[in-house]
Amino acid sequence: MTIFQTTLKRLIRSKSNLIFLVVLPLVFMLIAFSGSNGTPPLKIAVVDKDKSELSQSIIKNIEAKSSVTLEDENNIQNKLINNDIDYAIVIPEDFSKSFINGDSITLQGFEAKEGNTSQAVKLSLDSYMNNLKSFVKNSKGNEETFYKALKYYENGSYKVSYLSVDKGEGNKAKTLAAMGFIVMNMLFSASSATNIILKDKEKNVFTRLFTTPLSRFRYVLESLLAFFTITVTQVTLYFLMFKYVFKFNLGDTPLNIYLLFLIFGIFTVSMGVFIATHSKNLRQSGSMSTLISLPFAMLGGCFWPRDIMPDILKNISNFIPTTWINTANSDVLFGSNLVDVSTNIALLLGLTLILLAMSSNKLKNNQ
Structure with missing residues (x-):
């Protein structure tokens, strides 16, 4: 498990990853927590x-x-x-x-x-x-x-x-707002973490590794395990802050929402790996990440409720992964169970497998 351990150390030492993992989530939660406090009443x-x-x-x-x-x-x-x-x-x-x-x-x-x-x-x-x-x-x-x-x-x-x-407990509206921001943050943090693959390619570490008995399959598998370990840590940190710091209302089945975020975390890792394996350099990877993540966040309801969008954008958003996770989170928060959102889960896992297969094929054919 050398690649697994080395990748974990590199991820933890990276200042940019720590910003995505700790600083930005805290900022987003503070925004959601204080969003409706201390402001004059709206005139409706x-x-x-x-x-x-x-x-x-x-x-x-x-x-x-x-x-x-x-x-x-x-x-x-x-x-x-x-x-x-x-x-x-x-x-x-x-x-x-x-x-x-x-x-x-x-x-x-x-x-x-x-x-x-x-x-x-x-x-x-x-x-x-x-x-x-x-x-x-x-x-x-x-x-x-x-x-x-x-x-x-x-x-x-x-x-x-x-x-x-x-x-001092947050209501469900604040919880949904915070979770939307966290979904967006997970998109960007996964892309930042998986850029390690691209850095290895640029520095020829990637090529040198395969002159050893190490196989491409083992490299990809151990790297994915490292990325997913970071994602599990990230999601767990979010939920600890939700429950014990900001005291958001997580509904009757917070464990189900936690599991949904883990599933979405697997998807974000697969998306990050896909971007890294299909980019020529870090600049291209950053551009691809922004061009994918921002529209996903906006159309998927991370910044505002989807109901306020025009019908044409709502129809487009039905095919966006962030819509699947945000809709599932909302349904479970208001009483649904995982069976009720099984379609959303299946879509996320299906797209995850497709992205991983395409990334694996790219690595396999990369000389």
């Missing part, structure tokens, strides 16, 4: 075309995060332009009926300026609607059953929310 206008019990519950949920005014739809545009409001939400007519029946219908959101001003409200509303979707699934279209579940949830949620603030 709500257009309630449905005027139902469900729409009133949605408005009540929004009021917990912001200052809400009920508006006519004709006034929204001018108020947004004049900065009288920060964000506007339209609840469509017959929204409750369609939603309870399980039809595909969404709330409409509008803002006049770019940025993350309304991010906290969007994340909070998104998590609330995810909870309501689970009630829809269990009620099977029965309005009475749905509203009983809704009332029970509201009565319980206010108590839990109060205790959560007293203990």
Whole structure:
């Protein structure tokens, strides 16, 4: 296991890897942890075309995060332009009926300026609607059953929310925001770590190694084991900080989310190895990593909820690995199990095998 031990030592000694492993995750978690603290309440206008019990519950949920005014739809545009409001939400007519029946219908959101001003409200509303979707699934279209579940949830949620603030625990919206940043960080850190292969090639260490009894298969296998060991350490560190430092709400099955991150870690390693084996030099590797990782992060929901993106971008994002992991994390956080997200897991593992096979073939044919 000489290559394994040597690679681990090189990874640990690298300052850039330590920045990706420790410093950046701390920064991202601090951003998520403090994102909705100490800021003035947002001014949200709500257009309630449905005027139902469900729409009133949605408005009540929004009021917990912001200052809400009920508006006519004709006034929204001018108020947004004049900065009288920060964000506007339209609840469509017959929204409750369609939603309870399980039809595909969404709330409409509008803002006049770019940025993350309304991010906290969007994340909070998104998590609330995810909870309501689970009630829809269990009620099977029965309005009475749905509203009983809704009332029970509201009565319980206010108590839990109060205790959560007293203990300093982060809510699930903050957890999702932090996990999105961590997913992005894992993409870049894996590429940084696997560049060791490229450095060996540039310094002819790669060639000299294969004049010894060491086989290419053993070199690749031990290198992958070293990269995965670092990834496991990285994910474990993240979760320790989640739970004991920032006290984020990890739901009822935090172990399942931990396993999902490990699976995504395997994917990031395979992607990093693919980039390293298909790059001629470190500059090309860095460019490829940026061109792949940034679009993945943006389209996959690492910076903002996918629901606020145009339909064409949401359709494209369905084929992005970061979407698979972020969607799986969100589902498990709000009560799903690993079987429910098995498709996401299969897609990640399948793409991982494809990338590793292509990397292995590249190394095999590289003279």
